[in-house]
Amino acid sequence: MKNMNKWLILPLLFAMQACTPSQANNQANDTPTVQTTPPATPQPQTVQKAAGVWIDVRTADEYQAGHLSDAHHIPHDEIAGKIASLVPDKNTPINVYCRSGRRSEIALQELKKLGYTNLTNHGAYDDLVKQGLK
Template identity: 35%
Template structure:
């Protein structure tokens, strides 16, 4: 578990180009990786997998919640999240999570970040669940 914050930090640095929140960049986040991980664990931030339920069942990141961007009720489902909490989004490749981040911005979420694709995140060492 001690390696998780370091891996998250390395991951966030390598995918900084994907970060989105009102056009701000990852470097604008004034929190340590450890603080971000702790926020997710404590429910102060969200980690959202926007892939289909079938993809999610095949494997997903620990602490994530599945809200399918292709579902008709996607906007309704994400609207249930606290708009003032950071939302870290991922999918298979980073494409759908980028679109989801844009959608969250239009729904007035304070912070929505596209952190990329599941395979890359898993390869980077983030914990996954079957």
Template identity: 35%
Template sequence: MSAIHPRPRRRGLTDDCLVERKSVSADLIFQFLGEQWILVAALATTLTMLVLHETRKAGPALSINEAVQLVNSEGGVFLDIRDAADFARGHITDALHIPAAALANRAAELEQFREKPVVVVCKMGQSAGPATKTLRSQGFSRAQKLSGGMMEWDAQKLPVVTQ
């Protein structure tokens, strides 16, 4: 029978030493922040400006649950602004299709929804912002974008229809 030996420890390394190493790295972080406060302030300012810019671009995005509830309860519509090929591969039931490039010229097709919620849907939730802004500038005050776009819709395994 062989005896079970405890795992050998590295020489000179104790639990106290490990705790001290963790605090040393925290001390280094605080030292860096103190010495480079201008860089930290610039980073914080840049991130704040980016968040504000994205929020102002088209307002806050609706979650999928909020969008479905809004469209169902208030007679709104989903507006899919993806290209025709993506739309044909699968879209939200009863969604209208106007490609983003044609939206400014074809917004009149949405006239019956001027006072109702218009939820703008794109592929990933990025290009819906400018489209929503375009609609709002043309009087569609209740236009909002869908957070995550069709990728999020698909990820939640919600139903889609194909042409």
């Protein structure tokens, strides 16, 4: 008899559960819909070009493909021999850049050895352009 009661009660329980609204459905209907707008695309900030002499230490082909206005071209491996004619005063601010920052760091170290004191490695040309320098 006990086994028979189980078989009769179970379908009855399932039928009762199917007739009552589920808690999940109530929660879904009570949740307000919120629309969000994507954040605005940040505009590149224009930075002011540092004072002094700007030197592009990339290859001639890279320089011809694009460079900052007023930048002089002296490849990093020629900087020691050509800098004195361009910048005789060793206290003049000198700003160097290249494709990634590696060659401009080599040039900066050469300039230090020659006694130049006001030096800045600005790194990659593409990064400077993205910052708004032209």
